[in-house]
Amino acid sequence: MKIYSSLEEWKAFRPSLPRSLGLVPTMGFLHEGHLSLVRRAREENEVVVVWIFVNPTQFGEGEDFGTYPRDMERDLALLREERTDYVLAPEVEGVYPPGFQTTVNVEALSSVLEGAHRSGHFQGVATVVAKMLCLTQPERAYFGQKDAQQSVVVRRMAADLGMLTEIVVCPTVREPDGLAMSSRNAYLDAEDRRASTVLYRALCAAQKAFAGGERRGPRLCAAMEEVLRAEPRAEVDYAAVVDPETFAGLDGIEGTAWAVIAVRIGKIRLIDNLLLNAE
């Protein structure tokens, strides 16, 4: 496994690699969710590249950029076990050198839900992902369903800009009690960790109502809110039922929909989602 911190060196090297390259973008502090993407990339591509970069432009003021968990040595050991070929681990100045001034904005999708609660977040995400895709020219890039809106933003961007990369979205990996794995879970103390299962429990309440025939968006939201209200440590940013393409809230559901939740527990903000289906 070779590690590149210089994007200039990587750029000179990339043309010698085959087209069949799978990219897994991450912010590091890897867990089984990330590794599931690496394994899928390993199955489907000749070459696997993992990007590790805590991207400052997708954090808002007062968010946790400074304290975001980092452990490069551990991450590299895990990636070696997964037979990763290359790791790109640039410095902030390597990604955003002096004079950098280009941004990518996926307009409407970036203005709702996560976008509305985290101003500038998706512009930061879209810009850095666009840069990664340019630098690595992957045949496939792997993202997690855990960040559902992000995956739709990236898909839209790739389609709108005519990118050749296939965007592959992989299922959310959960802890045995349902909590979606996330680097930020490391910061939950014992009480908050116990409370954090409320997201999945609320999503399951919506799924259960949906499976029982409920198709009214507000009723499904009410089912989630009832569970969330019962957990005093949870401060809700949103609990919504949305169109899978536009992320607009739905009054009535005809096909499929996503139930999406963002909650603050103590200082930690957690998001999760579940596809509503009839089973």
Ligand code: AMP
């Ligand atoms: P992050 O390091 O949090 O930016 O995540 C990097 C990638 O891993 C993103 O595409 C995430 O959606 C994905 N990811 C994070 N957590 C999970 C999880 N629990 N299951 C599956 N994918 C995940």
